[in-house]
Amino acid sequence: MSKLTQIISLVLVAIVSIIIGYYLPKKDTKKTNSSTPVLAENFSTSLTNPVLPYYTQMGLDHSELNSFRDKLEKYIQKEKKSHPDLHVSYYFRDLNNGLWTGINERETFSPASLFKVPLMIALLKRSETDPKVWTMGVHYKKADLGDIPEESGFKKEEGKFYSIEDLLNQMIIHSDNAASLLLLQFLGDTAVMHVIDELNMHVGNGFHENTNFVTVKAYAGIFRILYNASFLNKEMSEKALNLLSQAKYDKGIRAGVPSNIKVAHKYGKRDENIGGGKLHNLQLHHFGLVYHPRKPFLIGVMTRGADVETKNRVIKELTEITYKEVDSQTKENSHHKVFAE
Secondary structure (H helix, E strand, C coil), X not given: CCHHHHHHHHHCCCCCCCCCXXXXXXXXXXXXXXXXXXXXXXXXXXXXXXXXXXXXXXXXXXXXXXXXXXXXXXXXXXXXXXXXXXXXEEEEEECCCCCXXXXXXXXXXXXXXXXXXXXXXXXXXXXXXXXXXXXXXXXXCHHHHCCCCCCCCCCCCCCCEEEHHHHHHXXXXXXXXXXXXXXXXXXXXXXXXXXXXXXXXXXXXXXXXXXXXXXXXXXXXXXXXXXXXXXXXXXXXXXXXXXXXXXXXXXXXXXXXXXXXXXXXXXXXXXXXXXXXXXXXXXXXXXXXXXXXXXXXXXXXXXXCCCHHHHHHHHHHHHHHHHHHHHHHHHHHHHHHHHHC
């Protein structure tokens, strides 16, 4: 078994360090309708942001939010008084204008199942030049995978053929570990490592299941490249986000956002086997793109310490604080605009 496979079979981890440019969808000038934003003819000579008409016409709020960092910090401090061993890192980015805020954003954690997202990206990247990948598949043989823990796995039948599409769905929607290893074997270490290098991610020497080496800010970059379609093409970025929006995990960020608001999200859980078939949760993380109608945003929370119920609740309540601030402030901005007109 290769070094990469050994690491992923233990904890499914990777380090993410991503630097990307700012992307906006390009307008097809040949086809327009009443919902298509039209830029001013002199946009190329404008000294102000030439894409502002897009925001106005699409009902998006480009204004800067008032800081709500103090509310987040007070909440985290309150929780730490009750749970002294609790560590929390938080990241927020306004996807309309790129402004962000972070709390303990340089603290390192073990990403665990968050590695399934870059593995998905590697598969989708291959499909851009090899669409036949979706007609391929593998036969499931439990003995080939060893005794891997499942978080919320999708039950498989011994010897049954599973298409690559099926395995991708299982890996992202159900956070299935066996599907992850089957996809890794299908893609091969070289192909996956190539994409990891392209994304500026590194699995270094000496990393194992107890290593903390990824930050909340660094990992958030992977969701930004999907939202901005800056690594995968638009079709494959859309496919990735559509899968993430179907994730069955209904706690954390998903529980902190109204059910009618779409969220593309992935959680990661780092457990320790304490014997007797029991697992002790050491770390719990959750990242998501929240599609607020006026101001979509990216949120990430990484935690360790305390019990799993506390960590889930902390992620949920930090998300609630964030969503309520975005919602109330953009409502106020909308009222001010109407009044001004």
